[in-house]
Amino acid sequence: MMEQLRELSLCRGISGDEDEIAALIERLAAPYADRIERDSVGNLCVYKKGKSSEKKLLVAAHMDEVGLLVSYITPEGLLRFQPVGGIDPRVILGRRVLVGPTGIPGVIGTKPIHLSTEEERRTAPGVERLYIDIGAMREEEARRYVCEGDTASFDSDFVLFGDGMIKGKALDNRVGCAAALTALQCTPAFDTVFAFTVEEEVGLRGAYAVAYRERPDFAIVVDTTTAADVDGIAPHERACRLGEGAVLFFMENSTLYRKEDYRWVEQTAQKNGISYQFKDYIAGGLDAGAIQRTAAGIPTVSIATPCRYLHSPSCVVKQSDAEATEALLCAMVADGTWTERKAE
Amino acid sequence: MDWREWIERIASIPAPAGGEAARAQAISRIIETVANEIASDAMGNLIVRRRGTRPEKLMLSAHLDQPGIIITFAEPDGMLRFSALGKAEPLALINTEMVFGEVRGVVAAPAGIALDSIKCSDLMLDISASDREEAVRLLPPGSAGCPAGILRRRGSRVMAPAVGTSVCAALLCGLAERKPLYDTYFVFTAQSGLGARGAKTAAFAIEPDFCVEIAPAAESSAFHRGDGVGIQVSNRCALSHPRMVRALADAAAKAGQRVQLLAAQPAASDLFMMQSAGSGAFAAGISLPVAHLDTVAECADLRDAEAAEQALCALLDMEIG
Numbered sequence: 001m002m003e004q005l006r007e008l009s010l011c012r013g014i015s016g017d018e019d020e021i022a023a024l025i026e027r028l029a030a031p032y033a034d035r036i037e038r039d040s041v042g043n044l045c046v047y048k049k050g051k052s053s054e055k056k057l058l059v060a061a062h063m064d065e066v067g068l069l070v071s072y073i074t075p076e077g078l079l080r081f082q083p084v085g086g087i088d089p090r091v092i093l094g095r096r097v098l099v100g101p102t103g104i105p106g107v108i109g110t111k112p113i114h115l116s117t118e119e120e121r122r123t124a125p126g127v128e129r130l131y132i133d134i135g136a137m138r139e140e141e142a143r144r145y146v147c148e149g150d151t152a153s154f155d156s157d158f159v160l161f162g163d164g165m166i167k168g169k170a171l172d173n174r175v176g177c178a179a180a181l182t183a184l185q186c187t188p189a190f191d192t193v194f195a196f197t198v199e200e201e202v203g204l205r206g207a208y209a210v211a212y213r214e215r216p217d218f219a220i221v222v223d224t225t226t227a228a229d230v231d232g233i234a235p236h237e238r239a240c241r242l243g244e245g246a247v248l249f250f251m252e253n254s255t256l257y258r259k260e261d262y263r264w265v266e267q268t269a270q271k272n273g274i275s276y277q278f279k280d281y282i283a284g285g286l287d288a289g290a291i292q293r294t295a296a297g298i299p300t301v302s303i304a305t306p307c308r309y310l311h312s313p314s315c316v317v318k319q320s321d322a323e324a325t326e327a328l329l330c331a332m333v334a335d336g337t338w339t340e341r342k343a344e
Numbered sequence: 345m346d347w348r349e350w351i352e353r354i355a356s357i358p359a360p361a362g363g364e365a366a367r368a369q370a371i372s373r374i375i376e377t378v379a380n381e382i383a384s385d386a387m388g389n390l391i392v393r394r395r396g397t398r399p400e401k402l403m404l405s406a407h408l409d410q411p412g413i414i415i416t417f418a419e420p421d422g423m424l425r426f427s428a429l430g431k432a433e434p435l436a437l438i439n440t441e442m443v444f445g446e447v448r449g450v451v452a453a454p455a456g457i458a459l460d461s462i463k464c465s466d467l468m469l470d471i472s473a474s475d476r477e478e479a480v481r482l483l484p485p486g487s488a489g490c491p492a493g494i495l496r497r498r499g500s501r502v503m504a505p506a507v508g509t510s511v512c513a514a515l516l517c518g519l520a521e522r523k524p525l526y527d528t529y530f531v532f533t534a535q536s537g538l539g540a541r542g543a544k545t546a547a548f549a550i551e552p553d554f555c556v557e558i559a560p561a562a563e564s565s566a567f568h569r570g571d572g573v574g575i576q577v578s579n580r581c582a583l584s585h586p587r588m589v590r591a592l593a594d595a596a597a598k599a600g601q602r603v604q605l606l607a608a609q610p611a612a613s614d615l616f617m618m619q620s621a622g623s624g625a626f627a628a629g630i631s632l633p634v635a636h637l638d639t640v641a642e643c644a645d646l647r648d649a650e651a652a653e654q655a656l657c658a659l660l661d662m663e664i665g
Contacts, residue, residue, distance in 0.1 A: 236417040236425040237465060250486030251414055251427070256362040256535060258388075259486065278485050280417040281465070282427040297386030297545035343365065 001178055001326065002319070004028065005166070006158040008174035012098065014067035014151035015084050015202045018042055021063045025177060025196050032184045039213060043206045044196040050188040055339055057192040058216035058298075059329070060207055060287045061180040062200030062223065065170035066311045068097065068132070068152040073143060077136030079106070083127055084151065085201030090124040091312045096155035097132055100146045105155065106134040154313035164319040165242075171315035173200070175305045176222040179326040189336025190217075197287055201311075204254065204290035211294035218338050219300040221288045222329050224317065225252075225279060227306035237281050240306040242318040245275030246325040247304040251282055254289025260341040261301045265332065272331045274324050279304075299341075303328055347518025347653070348646060350374055351502060355495045355510035358443050360412030360488035361429045361535045364388050367408055367513075371532055374517050388534035389546040394520060395527055402526040402664075403552035403625070404656070405543055405614045406516040407536035407559060410506030411638050412490040413442065413451075415469070418480045422473030424449070427464055429488055430537025431638045434462045437491075440640055444489035447471055447482050491640040500646040507642045508560025508634035511649050516558055518653060524660040526554070533614055543614035547621030554588060554626050554664050555618035558652065560644065561609055561631035569633045569645040572602030573655045576629030579609035582616035584628035591664045592628055592655065598662070599654035606631050626664070630656065 007028075013021025022044045026036055035047040044063065066085030073079055079099065083089070097106045109132075110125045120129070132152060136142035156169035168174075180194050193214050198206035200223075211219065229241040240247045246269065249255070250262050269276040292300040305325040308316040332338070353374075359367035368390040372382055381393040390408065411432045417425035428434075437451045449471035453459075457466055473479035483489075495504040502511065513532060520530045529550050534542035536559075547555070561576070563569055573596045577584050589605075596603045609631070619627035630652050635643040 236419065251362075251429075256414075256429070256538060256541075258362070258386075262486065280425075280485055282414070282416060293387065293541055293544045295545070296549035299386050 005178045009158045009168035012153040015064040015199045017151040041209045042198040046194040050190040055190040055217040058219040060195045061176040063196040070150045077142035079132040097152040098155045099152040100150040104145045106132040109133045156313040172224040179329045183329045183333045188333045207287035207290035211291040219291045221302040223304045224307040225304035226310045239281040244277040246328045249302045254285030350514040358490040361409040363488045364408040364534045387542045389542045390532040392530040396524040400553040402528045403555045405531045406512040408532045415487045418476045422479040423468040441492040442489045443492040503643040505640045512558045540614045540617045543617035547618045551622045552625045557614040557629040560634040562637040563633045563635045572604045574631030577607045585626040588626040588628035595659035596655035598658040601651045
C-alpha cells in the first residue's frame with residue numbers, strides 16, 4: 001500500500017483539474033477492472049463484476065485535492081490566487097507549490113515583515129495578502145510559464161516518520177483512493193462501481209453525477225476525516241484519534257446516516273477484527289451528502305482514515321489506521337450482507 | 345375523525361431528524377384508510393397518494409421531524425456531549441428535559457460559562473449515569489432525542505415542543521380525507537430541519553407539477569396569529585412562483601379567508617427542493633404563525649390552522665390556473 005500511496009500523494013489533482021490523478025488511478029486500476037470510463041464531469045468509474053448482478057454497489061473515493069487557482073498576474077510577475085477548497089491561509093505562507101500543467105516551482109510569499117503595519121503583524125495574512133512567486137521578474141516573463149486559471153498544488157514530500165506515521169500532501173483523499181484500489185482486487189459480492197470522484201472539496205460536485213447515473217442500491221464512501229487529537233483540544237472536541245482505527249460515522253455535516261446502515265458497518269468491522277472508532281464530533285462533510293439524496297434516495301455509509309492537519313501541505317495519518325480502513329472497505333465490498341440490513 | 349384530534353397523537357411521538365419512523369408509522373395508520381398508495385423511502389419520508397380525476401400531480405408537504413440533539417461523546421463521569429439536530433439553540437436548551445425513548449436527561453451548562461457565546465459543544469446531557477460505561481450503554485453515540493413536553497391546550501391555543509410541525513402534519517392528514525381534483529401526494533418529509541433533505545428525494549420520485557409546503561413560521565410584527573392564512577412568497581433559498589401564490593390566494597378567497605403574505609423567511613425549506621426537482625414545478629408555501637418557534641413552549645392557534653385548512657380544501661377542489 002505504501003508505494004502506491006506515495007505515488008498517489010505526489011500526483012497532482014486540484015479540484016476541477018484532475019486529469020493527472022485520473023490517469024494515474026486508471027493505470028493502477030486497469031489490471032483489475034472489467035471496464036473503465038470517465039464521465040462528462042470527469043469522475044473515473046471503474047466497473048467490477050461481482051458474484052451476483054442482482055444488486056449494484058457504489059464505492060466512492062474522491063480523487064481531487066485542495067489547492068490554489070491563479071487568478072491574476074501582477075506587473076511584477078507575481079501570481080495572485082484563490083483557494084480551491086477549504087484552505088487555512090495561516091498554514092500556507094512560505095510553502096513550496098507547483099504551478100500549472102508542467103509544475104513550475106513557486107513559493108508562497110507576502111510582503112516583508114519590516115514593511116508590515118502593527119495590525120498586519122498581529123494577524124496571519126489572508127489570501128489577499130499572499131502571492132505565488134515563481135521567480136519571474138515581470139508579467140510577460142511569468143506569462144511564458146503560467147496563465148490565469150492554472151492550478152497550483154502543494155509541493156510536499158511523502159515521508160514515513162515516528163511511530164508508523166505518514167506525512168504528505170493530498171492524503172485527503174489519496175488514502176481513500178488507495179483503499180479503493182485495493183478493494184478493487186477482491187471479488188465483490190455484487191457488481192460494483194468504484195468511482196474516483198472529482199470536485200469533492202468544492203461541494204461534493206462529482207458525486208452527484210456518479211450517483212445519478214449509476215443509481216446503486218447501496219453506496220460506501222471512503223475518505224479521510226479531520227482528527228483534532230492534539231494538545232489543547234478537549235477530548236469531546238477531538239472528533240477522532242490517530243491509532244484507534246477506521247472512523248465510522250453516524251452523522252457529519254452533510255449526512256445523517258441511518259442506524260441500520262452504520263450498525264452494519266460496525267458489525268462488519270467487529271466480524272473481521274478490524275479496529276474502529278466513531279467520529280464523536282460533528283464536523284466536515286463527505287461525498288455521502290450528495291449520494292444519499294440523489295434521485296429517490298440511496299442508502300449510504302461512510303468510512304474514513306483519521307487525518308491530522310487535513311487540507312494542509314502536511315497531512316498526517318497513521319499507517320495502521322489506513323490499513324484498518326482498507327481492510328474494512330475490502331470486507332464491506334466482499335460481504336454482501338448489506339442487503340440484509342433491518343431497520344431498528 | 346377530526347384532524348384536530350390527531351395533533352396530540354402526533355406531538356406525543358418525538359421525532360428528531362433521522363428518528364422519524366415512529367411518527368411516520370402513526371401518521372400512516374391515521375391516513376391509510378383514504379390512501380390509494382402509501383410508501384416510505386430511503387430518507388424516511390412518508391408518501392401518501394390519492395388519485396384525482398386530473399393527471400397533473402400536486403405535492404403537499406408537511407415536516408415529520410422536529411429540532412433535537414444527537415449524542416456524540418461520553419465523558420468519564422457519565423455526562424454526555426451532543427450536537428444540534430436542526431434548529432436547537434444552545435441557550436434555549438439549557439435545563440431542558442430531553443427524551444430519548446425510555447431514557448430522559450436534562451441539559452446542563454457548565455457553571456460560570458459566558459452565555460452570549462455558548463455553543464452546543466459546551467453543554468452536556470445529564471442522564472444520571474454514574475460513569476462513561478453506563479452512559480454509553482443507555483445512550484450510545486448517534487442516539488437522537490427531542491425536548492420532552494406534553495401538549496397543553498387553552499381554548500384554540502396549543503402549546504408543546506415543536507407543536508407547529510405537529511399541527512401542520514395533522515392538518516395534512518385531514519386534507520387527505522378529501523377527494524382531490526389532481527393526482528395528489530401528501531408527503532410527510534424527513535430531515536426537514538437539516539436542510540429539507542427528505543423533500544429532495546420525495547420530489548424526485550413524485551415529479552410534481554404543483555407543490556405546496558405547509559410549515560410553521562415565526563410570529564412577527566408582520567405575521568400574526570389570527571390575521572389570516574400565511575402565504576409564503578419567498579424564503580432564504582426560494583421564491584414561490586407567482587402562479588402558485590395566486591392559486592393559494594384565490595383558494596383562500598373562495599374559502600372566505602383573509603390572507604397575509606410572508607417574504608424573506610429565514611428557514612431553508614421543502615419549497616426549494618420541490619420546485620427544483622426534475623424539470624421544475626410551480627411551488628408556494630402555506631405558513632402557520634407560531635410563537636416561540638423552535639422552543640419547548642412553541643404556541644400555535646388552531647383557528648389559523650383551520651383557516652389554512654379551508655384554503656387548502658378549496659385548492660384541492662379547484663383547477664390551478
